[in-house]
Amino acid sequence: MDETKQTFLYKDLSGEIEAKIHNGTYHPGERLPSIREFHRQRNLSISTVYQAYIALENTGLIEARPKSGYYVSPVPLNRLQTPAFEKSSSPPRKVELSLIINAVIAAVNDPEMTPFGSSSVSSELMPVKHLLRIAKTISVKDMKTLINYPLPQGNSELRRQIALRTFGIPDGVAADDIVITNGCMEAVTLCLQAVLKPGDTLAIEKPTHFGFLQYLNAMGILVAEIPTDPQYGVDVDELENVLNRSPVKACLFMPSFHNPLGSLMPDDRKEKLAGLIHRYDIPVIEDDIYGEIFYEGHQRPSSLKAFDRKDLVMTCSSFSKTLAAGSRIGWVIPGKRFREKILRLKAATTVATASLEQYIIAHFLSEGAYERHLRKLRTAVKNQLIRTALAVQKYFPEHTRLSIPKGGALLWVQLPSGADGLQLYQKALEHKISILPGVVCSADGQFTRYIRMGCGHPFTETIEKGIQTLGKLAGEAVNCRS
Ligand SMILES: Cc1ncc(COP(=O)(O)O)c(C=O)c1O
Incomplete structure (x- = not known):
């Protein structure tokens, strides 16, 4: 085939896939059709499909996994920044409990709240x-x-x-x-x-x-x-x-x-x-x-x-x-x-x-x-976690930091300077949203700028709105201080 025609073909295909990633038709982390499937479905040569995938891989929008295939990148990785590694250690000490701990536990377990504070996994996902x-x-x-x-x-x-x-x-x-x-x-x-x-x-x-x-x-x-x-x-x-x-x-x-x-x-x-x-x-x-x-x-x-x-x-x-x-x-x-x-x-x-x-x-x-159930559960929780991370990126103020863990159901979020995890927790309660303020996660009350968000619940409109509200509240706190 003439080289220019092949270039057009692969660019058309990669453009089409790219648009589907951007408009949400392909979900983050989703497996793309194999090269052979596309070759059969679209009557395109194997090398055209391969070139399209390589082009997308180069942009970071998709990733190849050995012996498994091509997957939509879980998130636009260039925008994610891992929370800071707080290097300090301390001599042996008594554990001082934050006075708010009982209120935090009550909020985390309150079924009326949008449940980011909880580390539980929804019974919707259980057999x-x-x-x-x-x-x-x-x-x-x-x-x-x-x-x-x-x-x-x-x-x-x-x-x-x-x-x-x-x-x-x-x-x-x-x-x-x-x-x-x-x-x-x-x-x-x-x-x-x-x-x-x-x-x-x-x-x-x-x-x-x-x-x-x-x-x-x-x-x-x-x-x-x-x-x-x-x-x-x-x-x-x-x-x-x-x-x-x-x-x-x-x-x-x-x-x-x-x-x-x-x-x-x-x-x-x-x-x-x-x-x-x-x-x-x-x-x-x-x-x-x-x-x-x-x-x-x-x-x-x-x-x-x-x-x-x-x-x-x-x-x-x-x-x-x-x-x-x-x-x-x-x-x-x-x-x-x-x-x-x-x-x-x-x-x-x-x-x-x-x-x-x-x-x-x-x-x-x-x-x-159990194994069958676990396979479904892993996929469901992973998708919830990635969608939550993407929404945090979308709605939280600039310089918010989080990374996608390789497992579990929790996101550790570092807020930009000016925002305070405990204040965000308190403001969020007024909107019937629970989060875990990072300050309760260490004996010395460090991690004041952090929150933990649980992703064990299906990603619904209520969940997305909750993240939007949290982002707005965090943004107000940052603006107020600056
Ligand atoms: C790390 C960790 N360990 C232990 C527990 C308590 O587990 P269980 O409910 O099985 O007692 C939890 C619950 O959230 C947890 O996150």
């Missing part, structure tokens, strides 16, 4: 009918067993199913290596009780999940806050400096899709962290609650425990973000070193975890439905 169908099959005979005291360690089939889904851990994981808990929160608190007493020092990420800070405050545990990179997780070198100068007894980290940052520690960083804790012989509690909500590749990220050769990592998780937060089913893989202690603590505190919920979830998993 409600399937769970109900399982509940309806419970027989009188089953019920007679289910109303007895359950085993402190938990339903054996549920533990087997969780073990079947757990890969990459040295020595493997069997049903007997798992303890079922009341959510991830109980898993974490049992581990904390197993390794710390009041007055001891725990290394935590800065920022961290505000729920942990409340517990640590109540237990009188001191915290050494370690700076944490919004993309790559906890700063291992700084952790080493802190271990050298402070009597840290244990660590509590979220290596995969951190709350609130969304950061993911790359494998080499996880390995380095494991090496460090091996040298110092320090137990680490790993919160892996978001590990299954990954957006890249076909495999969940490795857990920190995968790099642990000395049985120092206790991995905690739950079904709260992926299936049923109200079931309160979570678990811990404590390793041989801490298993007995965790089991004793579990029996001595909450005795056991409710059996009916364990039964339903065990059945759901054994029917093979």
